[in-house]
Amino acid sequence: MRQRMAAIRTGLAALAALGLAFDASAQAVPPAPAAKPAVPTPKPAAPALDPTFEAARSAFEALLEPERRAVQDALVWTGDYNGVTTGGFGRRTFDGIATYQRRTGAPPTGQLAAPERAALAAAADAARKAARFRIQTDAASGAAIGVPERLLSKRSPLPGGTRWQSADGRVTLDTRSFPPGTTDLDALFERATAAAPERKVTYKLKKPDFIVVTAETATGRSYVRYAQGEAGIRGFALGYDRALAGEVEPLVIAVANSFAPFPAAEPPAPTPPAVASARSDPTPRPGPGPAVTPAAPPAEARASATGLNLGGGHVLTTASALDDCPAPRIGGLPGRSEARDAANSLVLLRVEGLGGGAGPVLRADAVGADEALLVLAAGTGGGRSVAPGIAGPGGVYAPLQPGAGGAPVLDRAGRLVGLVARAPVAPRLIAGVMPPTRYPTVPATAVAAFLKRSGIGSALPPSAAPVATATPGAAVAPVLAAVVDLQCGP
Structure with a gap:
């Protein structure tokens, strides 16, 4: 036990050096497989379509988009689906529905009749209530995020954000924000992907307006995401001990799917007079003072x-x-x-x-x-x-x-x-x-x-x-x- 706690403390120190403050792990939705380049040889005949799968696809896509997303979200809460709730239908959604049907004694057709959807929704609602999962706007960062408050019962302030943590400290959720000009996504990406002892980056994605990085240590995993908008940069870091995977993974997916960095239109925060790069000053800054609403810009096409x-x-x-x-x-x-x-x-x-x-x-x-x-x-x-x-x-x-x-x-x-x-x-x-x-x-x-x-x-x-x-x-x-x-x- 003493060796295990020492390993956890070592992981915490490595993540704290990145400004993340935990060594637990976030479930990262696996990226889509890389597209394979076309080979300049005659193409084989396309495989025959699976009629069961195609029938399930047609039935699913006949639903309104909010209904499709609701089905996927419910399957997350029942532990049958571990993907993102896009409303799109693929093999993962089909398998999730079929798995739920097998568990409930129904034929695994991949199609949910109205009574089945109602039963699935009720089961998901019960799981949400049991976890006391509540989507809330974090006043410190301005981001909206779902928090399983039964598990993450401890709450404390952070510079520009909030920390939710389990009673034993093995699961941690941090929100963070940076006013415009105090850092940039390039600097945050470099810090999050920097080499560190006993830590391996398992996935990294950098786009003009957001970054995603996942990493793991011997005892835990981490998921970090930052997004950039007119109000600055907002993000979250989520993690848990590997030993808690079975209990926590559905919650991790639900939290990640719920995150909205800029949940409503708001005036951009004023830019500080002195602009510092995160490379020279990585210390997170607190949020700005009272917002000054600028004159409304002309309507834009x-x-x-x-x-x-x-x-x-x-x-x-x-x-x-x-x-x-x-x-x-x-x-x-x-x-x-x-x-x-x-x-x-x-x-x-x-x-x-x-x-x-x-x-x-x-x-x-x-x-x-x-x-x-x-x-x-x-x-x-x-x-x-x-x-x-x-x-x-x-x-x-x-x-x-x-x-x-x-x-x-x-x-x-x-x-x-x-x-x-x-x-x-x-x-x-x-x-x-x-x-x-x-x-x-x-x-x-x-x-x-x-x-x-x-x-x-x-x-x-x-x-x-x-x-x-x-x-x-x-x-x-x-x-x-x-x-x-x-x-x-x-």
Whole structure:
């Protein structure tokens, strides 16, 4: 026992050096497997679809999104699901439902009838109440987070945050915040991933507006997430002793899924007059004084969808991307609908005065199952992003965000395989991570036929011709500049 406590103290000291203050472990949702590059060899026939799985998918996707998320959240609380609550359906959700059905004596079909959903919801509600799980806004950091108060019964203040801890100190949840200018995500990422004795970083993710790092020691694991917004940087660190995994893991997943760094619109905190880098001064600063509300900025156009500039003042996008945007603007110029395809899935916009553009090379042969793809999405102000994806039945699995409707999807040779038919209308950051979800696409064959009828030429390479696989950067380079953001006025 004395040796075990010494090991725990050693882990605590290593994490405290990172500003985390615990050596327990947070359950990190495993990242999606890396997309495998396409191999320039003939593609094997796609495996036959599992009718049971596809029937379960259809039944699940027929539910409203809040209902789908509620099912996944309930399965977390019953211990049958250990993923993020995105509302998307995949093998993990199917297995979770089937496992719950087996435990309750029902046939493991992966489909929940209304009475089963009601029973599942009741079981989850009982588990939440037993844990005294309460989503609350932490006044010290400003973030919202779910806290299992029966387990984390001790509460104490931290600089810019709050600590919840179990009575024996083996489970700890810390929230932290940093006012604008006092640190940055680069510095926090370097500190969280720095080498330390007896500590191994098991996963790290760095994006422009958030970071996620998981690590482990001989006795525990840790999960750290920070997100950046106008109000500064907010995050949390969560951990527990390995010996408590069976009891704590469902709670850890629930906490991670509940976290919202900026739960409501608020005025940005004032920037301190002296800006210090976290590299020279890593000490967390307390929150700012009374907030000064600045004058409201002028209403700003919002990114509504993504288009592909074909040149000659023509922009291609998907019809559903413009459902709520009857008067789009591209580069500050108004666009008008010039043509739609018969299935009402594609729209060709005319934008007078729009320069640039590039005619895409369309792929004629079918995309292979699980083939690596790339999704090119636009953002407000001309920004662009490239998201990795994997081909799935009728669409692409990728971590997409609002504004990706109409985004071109390329194979690793840089050929257009389709356009994203419909993207989420609200952000899907789950514990700081954009989870891969299945999005339907309009295939390249439909795009080619539409462009031909519209009098715009496109090249379709012979489907049997071998095409060398390129690096992601080389694959997207010829098309990336032609990706434009379609904006709607407020």
